[in-house]
Amino acid sequence: MGLVGAEVAKHNSADSCWVIVHGKAYDVTEFLPEHPGGSKIILKYAGKDATEEFDPIHPPDTLDKYLPESKHKGPVDMSTVEVEEKIASPDEEERLERVKNKPSLSQCYNLMDFEAVAKGVMKKTAWGYYSSASDDEITLRENRSAYQRLWFRPRILVDVTNISLNTKMLSTLTSMPFYVTATALGKLGHPEGEVVLTRAANMHGVIQMIPTLASCSFGEIVDAATDKQTQWFQLYVNKDREVTKKIVQHAEKRGCKALFITVDAPQLGRREKDMRSKFGGEGSSVQKDDDGVDRSQGAARAISSFIDPGLSWKDLPWFRSITSMPILLKGVQCVEDVVRAAKDPNVDGLVLSNHGGRQLDFAPSAIELLAEVMPVLKAQGLERKLEIFVDGGVRRGTDILKAMCLGAKGVGIGRPFLYAMSGYGQDGVERAMQLLRDELEMGMRLLGCATIEELGPHLLDTRSLGQHGNGIPRDTLMEEVYDGLTVPGWGKS
Numbered sequence: 001m002g003l004v005g006a007e008v009a010k011h012n013s014a015d016s017c018w019v020i021v022h023g024k025a026y027d028v029t030e031f032l033p034e035h036p037g038g039s040k041i042i043l044k045y046a047g048k049d050a051t052e053e054f055d056p057i058h059p060p061d062t063l064d065k066y067l068p069e070s071k072h073k074g075p076v077d078m079s080t081v082e083v084e085e086k087i088a089s090p091d092e093e094e095r096l097e098r099v100k101n102k103p104s105l106s107q108c109y110n111l112m113d114f115e116a117v118a119k120g121v122m123k124k125t126a127w128g129y130y131s132s133a134s135d136d137e138i139t140l141r142e143n144r145s146a147y148q149r150l151w152f153r154p155r156i157l158v159d160v161t162n163i164s165l166n167t168k169m170l171s172t173l174t175s176m177p178f179y180v181t182a183t184a185l186g187k188l189g190h191p192e193g194e195v196v197l198t199r200a201a202n203m204h205g206v207i208q209m210i211p212t213l214a215s216c217s218f219g220e221i222v223d224a225a226t227d228k229q230t231q232w233f234q235l236y237v238n239k240d241r242e243v244t245k246k247i248v249q250h251a252e253k254r255g256c257k258a259l260f261i262t263v264d265a266p267q268l269g270r271r272e273k274d275m276r277s278k279f280g281g282e283g284s285s286v287q288k289d290d291d292g293v294d295r296s297q298g299a300a301r302a303i304s305s306f307i308d309p310g311l312s313w314k315d316l317p318w319f320r321s322i323t324s325m326p327i328l329l330k331g332v333q334c335v336e337d338v339v340r341a342a343k344d345p346n347v348d349g350l351v352l353s354n355h356g357g358r359q360l361d362f363a364p365s366a367i368e369l370l371a372e373v374m375p376v377l378k379a380q381g382l383e384r385k386l387e388i389f390v391d392g393g394v395r396r397g398t399d400i401l402k403a404m405c406l407g408a409k410g411v412g413i414g415r416p417f418l419y420a421m422s423g424y425g426q427d428g429v430e431r432a433m434q435l436l437r438d439e440l441e442m443g444m445r446l447l448g449c450a451t452i453e454e455l456g457p458h459l460l461d462t463r464s465l466g467q468h469g470n471g472i473p474r475d476t477l478m479e480e481v482y483d484g485l486t487v488p489g490w491g492k493s
């Protein structure tokens with residue numbers, strides 16, 4: 001039977017605050033001032049069922065893990081809990097209409113089509129979190145346009161009957177030269193969260209990087225994998241190194257094959273779309289919490305107050321001492337740090353990345369940095385010291401081929417798989433992976449390469465890469481006639 005709803009409902013203030021999550025009541029009164037997202041968001045659900053708001057942001061075992069047993073008030077008879085009548089706003093009504101008449105999966109022909117659909121069907125807060133980047137989002141767009149300043153030098157009369165996309169990343173054989181990179185809060189896009197990406201990655205022989213800030217628990221994501229699947233672990237380093245040590249050693253024990261330490265986020269970036277959508281516009285009172293701390297940084301700030309801004313090169317020997325996994329730095333953004341990492345005995349590789357433009361605006365694109373870095377490493381005889389990956393703005397098979405030609409060992413892809421999942425679940429992510437496979441095979445064949453090993457800098461013209469002002473040739477005629485994905489009633493998406 002358990003507690004009745006009316007009993008829980010009595011505890012509906014800062015003096016006594018109980019919430020219901022997954023049918024159990026928890027006394028969070030003392031926790032209110034410590035909640036990274038501020039106390040206001042919890043008080044909104046004081047005495048009520050908070051499950052729907054709780055799920056996308058917190059792994060299911062959060063309360064059992066972090067709230068003392070004495071605060072667990074036990075099961076609630078949910079039939080006695082008053083369910084608030086939710087009146088959908090006009091925006092929400094329109095969104096639900098779009099969900100109903102969204103394009104069929106077979107109408108999505110490229111990764112950008114998934115973005116168009118996600119924009120139409122996702123809740124505002126979820127779209128705001130996934131799509132946002134920092135400040136004016138210049139780096140977000142530069143990540144894309146940098147690839148469009150690289151041109152191929154295709155070869156002809158090469159026997160390309162059989163194409164192989166197999167390659168090795170950190171000595172793991174993988175079926176395609178890309179991986180699912182770490183992106184937080186998977187349940188903002190799909191109720192099952194990151195395990196959807198796990199299952200799709202398994203179906204296509206693709207590696208998955210598990211995020212520290214997943215909505216699913218780490219255990220759920222690892223349990224969802226098969227034993228033939230490779231998973232890496234992405235780490236945000238906690239100020240409390242004991243917590244970090246436990247997490248890293250648990251990840252290794254559960255079979256993760258590499259540790260990617262995120263180094264570009266001593267503080268999560270200022271993403272205005274996330275901030276705006278999270279708190280309902282400028283000046284809403286919710287932006288100021290009881291403790292007067294400005295929580296108007298959206299979900300990003302709310303989930304990342306534990307990250308240690310003090311992390312530095314001197315910590316790397318400690319990481320080497322706590323794990324035997326290969327250690328890679330994710331979010332390296334200049335050639336000097338690449339050379340320093342190459343000379344550091346504690347570093348096995350790195351991801352050239354600007355966090356999808358979500359951190360420092362005007363950070364360079366990974367692909368332009370890769371073109372600068374490889375010759376420098378070669379000149380110093382360091383090119384074999386590190387495995388170098390890139391991510392950010394990869395939306396086409398040709399982008400992946402360009403990165404491999406410049407010497408990347410593989411390419412991380414973030415938003416496209418989130419959008420595909422948000423629009424179509426596992427089927428969407430699998431279609432996205434299949435589309436990339438088709439584009440990669442086509443690209444290799446037309447480039448005149450049958451295997452990944454044959455890709456090299458000789459196949460690229462990088463002369464425009466550094467000229468940021470020249471943009472892509474505007475083909476006005478083409479723009480006039482090009483038919484993008486349009487959905488009846490959505491206008492031009």
Ligand SMILES: Cc1cc2c(cc1C)[n+](S(=O)(=O)[O-])c1c(=O)[nH]c(=O)nc-1n2C[C@H](O)[C@H](O)[C@H](O)COP(=O)(O)O
Pocket residue numbers: 129130131143181182183184185211212213234262268330353354355356357358391392393394412413414415416
């Ligand atoms: C889109 C996205 C990216 C995030 C991400 C969440 C989202 C929604 N989050 S974040 O909440 O902290 O910003 C993470 C994260 O947990 N850890 C991390 O290392 N990178 C994070 N990234 C960056 C990600 O790993 C890639 O660097 C980035 O997504 C590559 O760019 P594309 O999205 O264009 O592929």
